[in-house]
Amino acid sequence: xxxxxxxxxxxxxxxxxxxxxxxxxxxxxxxxxxxxxxxxxxxxxxxxxxxxxxxxxxxxxxxxxxxxxxxxxxxxxxxxxxxxxxxxxxxxxxxxxxxxxxxxxxxxxxxxxxxxxxxxxxxxxxxxxxxxxxxxxxxxxxxxxxxxxxxx
Amino acid sequence: xxxxxxxxxxxxxxxxxxxxxxxxxxxxxxxxxxxxxxxxxxxxxxxxxxxxxxxxxxxxxxxxxxxxxxxxxxxxxxxxxxxxxxxxxxxxxxxxxxxxxxxxxxxxxxxxxxxxxxxxxxxxxxxxxxxxxxxxxxxxxxxxxxxxxxxx
Amino acid sequence: xxxxxxxxxxxxxxxxxxxxxxxxxxxxxxxxxxxxxxxxxxxxxxxxxxxxxxxxxxxxxxxxxxxxxxxxxxxxxxxxxxxxxxxxxxxxxxxxxxxxxxxxxxxxxxxxxxxxxxxxxxxxxxxxxxxxxxxxxxxxxxxxxxxxxxxx
Numbered sequence: 001x002x003x004x005x006x007x008x009x010x011x012x013x014x015x016x017x018x019x020x021x022x023x024x025x026x027x028x029x030x031x032x033x034x035x036x037x038x039x040x041x042x043x044x045x046x047x048x049x050x051x052x053x054x055x056x057x058x059x060x061x062x063x064x065x066x067x068x069x070x071x072x073x074x075x076x077x078x079x080x081x082x083x084x085x086x087x088x089x090x091x092x093x094x095x096x097x098x099x100x101x102x103x104x105x106x107x108x109x110x111x112x113x114x115x116x117x118x119x120x121x122x123x124x125x126x127x128x129x130x131x132x133x134x135x136x137x138x139x140x141x142x143x144x145x146x147x148x149x150x151x152x
Numbered sequence: 153x154x155x156x157x158x159x160x161x162x163x164x165x166x167x168x169x170x171x172x173x174x175x176x177x178x179x180x181x182x183x184x185x186x187x188x189x190x191x192x193x194x195x196x197x198x199x200x201x202x203x204x205x206x207x208x209x210x211x212x213x214x215x216x217x218x219x220x221x222x223x224x225x226x227x228x229x230x231x232x233x234x235x236x237x238x239x240x241x242x243x244x245x246x247x248x249x250x251x252x253x254x255x256x257x258x259x260x261x262x263x264x265x266x267x268x269x270x271x272x273x274x275x276x277x278x279x280x281x282x283x284x285x286x287x288x289x290x291x292x293x294x295x296x297x298x299x300x301x302x303x304x
Numbered sequence: 305x306x307x308x309x310x311x312x313x314x315x316x317x318x319x320x321x322x323x324x325x326x327x328x329x330x331x332x333x334x335x336x337x338x339x340x341x342x343x344x345x346x347x348x349x350x351x352x353x354x355x356x357x358x359x360x361x362x363x364x365x366x367x368x369x370x371x372x373x374x375x376x377x378x379x380x381x382x383x384x385x386x387x388x389x390x391x392x393x394x395x396x397x398x399x400x401x402x403x404x405x406x407x408x409x410x411x412x413x414x415x416x417x418x419x420x421x422x423x424x425x426x427x428x429x430x431x432x433x434x435x436x437x438x439x440x441x442x443x444x445x446x447x448x449x450x451x452x453x454x455x456x
């Protein structure tokens with residue numbers, strides 16, 4: 001099954017790529033490595049504001065992370081010139097979770113992204129990862145994720 | 153206009169490169185990729201202590217980030233053997249902003265660095281980016297920025 | 305002295321490699337670059353829970369960071385197919401320190417890892433670095449460290 005077919009099977013339509021909220025670009029390729037900018041969580045087209053441990057559950061955070069992963073795949077598709085089969089390996093993902101000082105399930109929240117990437121990319125989707133709690137995020141977003149990808 | 157001329161036009165004199173505050177080096181090159189260590193903000197030669205949302209405005213944070221970018225360019229110049237025209241691409245920048253739990257303008261603070269880099273490097277300065285709020289930084293610095301750069 | 309001999313001289317036995325706490329892998333190699341996932345601190349086989357500035361001293365944090373470095377070297381050994389002499393350069397280390405809003409010695413805590421790496425790898429161990437305070441970490445760990453390494 002191709003990556004497009006997997007996305008369809010998961011009933012995922014890739015969104016239009018976000019415009020950076022500031023003076024940067026959404027990805028840069030150097031050699032065969034693509035660095036994707038930190039993408040923040042969205043809900044119904046607006047920033048998904050919230051903090052884990054305060055006004056969001058781990059399950060809600062996981063859904064937010066899954067949504068960010070879909071946005072990252074949309075940006076990656078642009079970086080691939082439209083052809084996601086050029087992805088050789090999802091190398092690394094960093095999950096920045098907007099957390100109170102007592103919330104300790106950043107890994108479970110970030111799984112929302114990791115599990116989707118595994119579903120979509122299979123073996124090529126097995127990535128290194130770091131996940132941690134940040135004090136706050138741009139525009140109050142609950143989750144921000146950045147990614148490093150190797151293209152064929 | 154060369155990068156040196158742009159720096160002059162912006163009235164920027166690159167400082168002497170900082171000595172690491174600890175057991176590491178200011179940059180490492182692997183292949184054509186240079187990883188620059190996190191550089192913390194300075195003011196009048198001392199660490200610029202402060203926290204966004206508590207005792208610093210977004211505009212002050214932006215100035216601090218601009219200053220860190222100048223220090224990063226100074227380190228990059230050393231990594232280039234003195235010749236900044238060897239910079240092929242500013243690949244990625246990570247802005248770590250010392251933030252209270254309610255400050256949500258990390259992207260605007262980090263723009264202080266991104267905008268300077270765009271001015272100095274032009275097309276080669278268009279970078280991927282992540283910006284987020286950290287609980288605290290070494291020596292109480294208000295901003296820390298790390299960078300990945302591709303050399304020609 | 306080989307790296308194995310240095311580890312023996314330091315009386316360090318590399319542990320079995322940790323199983324990821326979530327949906328990812330402990331490292332990914334792309335070209336000659338290895339990205340190691342964030343490793344969290346352990347004590348007596350369990351997660352080392354704590355926060356700097358609250359219930360841990362800088363010296364304890366430094367010991368935790370040293371322990372994480374040992375775990376990272378164990379993972380790196382697997383990435384090298386068992387032969388750590390394949391390490392060309394420890395490129396970069398990121399120290400994520402579980403910190404209150406007032407703790408400002410993240411660089412000293414992270415030195416626990418940097419100094420061990422310098423001892424074990426010598427010139428090849430001189431790395432770029434960022435260290436900062438995070439709001440919280442997975443499972444309440446006091447320290448998490450990720451690493452980028454170049455293999456020969």
